[in-house]
Amino acid sequence: MGLIRSMRCPKCGEESSAKTTFRCASCSAILEVNVDLGHLKRSDLFNLRKSSDMTIWRWFDFFPVERRSSIVSLGEGYTPLVRSKRLAERLNIPGLYLKNDTVLPTGSLKDRSNGVGISRGKELGFETAAVISTGNAAASVAAYAAAAGLKSVVMVPAGTSPAKILQARAYGAVVVVVEGSFDTDVTKLYQAAVREFGWYDCLSSNPYRDEGKKSYAYELFDQLDEHVPNWIIHPTAGGTGLYAMWKGFQEFSSLGWAHRMPKLVAAQSAAAAPIVAAFEKGLADVEPVEARPTIAESIQVGNPVSLGWRALEALRFSKGTAVALTDEEILEAQLLVGTLAGIFAEPAGAISVAAARRLREADAFQRNDIVVCNITGHGLKQPSAVRISDEELRPIPPTLAALTSRVERGFDQAKP
Ligand SMILES: Cc1ncc(COP(=O)(O)O)c(C=O)c1O
Numbered sequence: 127m128g129l130i131r132s133m134r135c136p137k138c139g140e141e142s143s144a145k146t147t148f149r150c151a152s153c154s155a156i157l158e159v160n161v162d163l164g165h166l167k168r169s170d171l172f173n174l175r176k177s178s179d180m181t182i183w184r185w186f187d188f189f190p191v192e193r194r195s196s197i198v199s200l201g202e203g204y205t206p207l208v209r210s211k212r213l214a215e216r217l218n219i220p221g222l223y224l225k226n227d228t229v230l231p232t233g234s235l236k237d238r239s240n241g242v243g244i245s246r247g248k249e250l251g252f253e254t255a256a257v258i259s260t261g262n263a264a265a266s267v268a269a270y271a272a273a274a275g276l277k278s279v280v281m282v283p284a285g286t287s288p289a290k291i292l293q294a295r296a297y298g299a300v301v302v303v304v305e306g307s308f309d310t311d312v313t314k315l316y317q318a319a320v321r322e323f324g325w326y327d328c329l330s331s332n333p334y335r336d337e338g339k340k341s342y343a344y345e346l347f348d349q350l351d352e353h354v355p356n357w358i359i360h361p362t363a364g365g366t367g368l369y370a371m372w373k374g375f376q377e378f379s380s381l382g383w384a385h386r387m388p389k390l391v392a393a394q395s396a397a398a399a400p401i402v403a404a405f406e407k408g409l410a411d412v413e414p415v416e417a418r419p420t421i422a423e424s425i426q427v428g429n430p431v432s433l434g435w436r437a438l439e440a441l442r443f444s445k446g447t448a449v450a451l452t453d454e455e456i457l458e459a460q461l462l463v464g465t466l467a468g469i470f471a472e473p474a475g476a477i478s479v480a481a482a483r484r485l486r487e488a489d490a491f492q493r494n495d496i497v498v499c500n501i502t503g504h505g506l507k508q509p510s511a512v513r514i515s516d517e518e519l520r521p522i523p524p525t526l527a528a529l530t531s532r533v534e535r536g537f538d539q540a541k542p
Pocket residue numbers: 234235262263361362363364365366367368424425472474475502503
């Protein structure tokens with residue numbers, strides 16, 4: 127049984143026994159779940175590693191869900207940890223691994239969060255799950271709500287392209303387009319609606335949901351045969367992944383299962399890099415920035431208000447770093463991951479490889495370092511990012527000569 131000891135404020139330390147209040151009554155910081163691991167022993171690792179459960183739920187005891195019967199699962203977790211010889215050689219990083227989260231049920235890492243978040247929401251008796259998002263989070267909340275038998279409402283700002291919200295609609299979400307800006311108008315209305323209608327908030331202001339990405343830590347440790355990677359590079363927006371991986375490895379460490387911590391790296395688009403900026407300035411908290419348009423649309427977040435400061439702590443405690451990448455670097459990484467590793471990632475999902483490349487060029491890695499790049503979203507989420515020329519789309523006459531010249535040119539064009 128998962129044991130939730132309490133909710134605790136990470137800023138002022140106040141404990142709370144309320145289950146559906148997500149903010150500290152004293153200082154209004156987002157609370158964190160205190161999961162009781164006291165019953166786990168050194169020897170339990172052996173049995174857990176032998177389990178045939180190939181989802182995040184192998185690590186049920188670590189998640190804030192009280193009863194196994196509450197679990198709503200679409201098979202999330204245990205995504206392939208891929209060794210790509212060709213990409214490793216090209217980047218000159220012998221210990222490179224790709225954690226391929228493009229194959230998660232709705233095509234992005236958000237399923238790690240919502241698998242846990244929606245299971246807990248159902249357990250607490252909520253009837254409607256809500257989120258504001260233009261992409262991956264919306265689809266994921268909608269899918270898990272569908273599986274749980276909850277209704278879902280997705281709010282997006284006016285101007286969001288319909289393609290972005292179609293996946294959520296396909297899972298049955300009510301999609302509401304709201305006039306005004308994302309950071310002020312849409313967010314204010316969302317918060318008022320959550321209070322008014324008692325909806326289950328599925329943003330990173332939900333501490334249960336934020337625990338889901340701890341699964342990265344457990345899985346990587348297991349897949350690497352009880353080794354902790356030297357580096358984990360994560361495409362970063364709200365900072366949930368960095369915060370959660372740090373917490374997950376700390377839990378394994380406190381149980382005596384893991385014997386060191388990984389260096390964590392935030393990979394952000396230069397057009398929306400508040401965590402990189404705060405890290406470089408040595409700030410304790412993130413200063414919001416105006417996010418500019420970027421090819422890495424899924425991580426275009428200017429104000430990681432809930433967990434930005436926790437992500438910064440994780441970067442510093444881990445002796446990691448933060449890297450801002452240009453759109454050109456991000457697109458090159460997407461191309462390399464596709465053509466050398468055989469993984470089709472959306473640009474935001476491949477940005478970790480762009481950061482690995484940059485760090486390699488700066489000689490940051492030791493020769494034997496295990497370097498894991500999280501690949502966090504499927505390329506089909508944003509097909510327009512793939513470059514294809516008019517010439518390639520133009521039909522050829524059905525002759526062998528035309529085919530020969532087309533293919534010869536094509537091999538040239540497709541070279542990474
Ligand atoms: C594809 C993709 N990668 C990474 C992230 C990063 O999220 P976080 O920093 O909250 O882990 C997101 C979501 O915002 C995403 O959609």
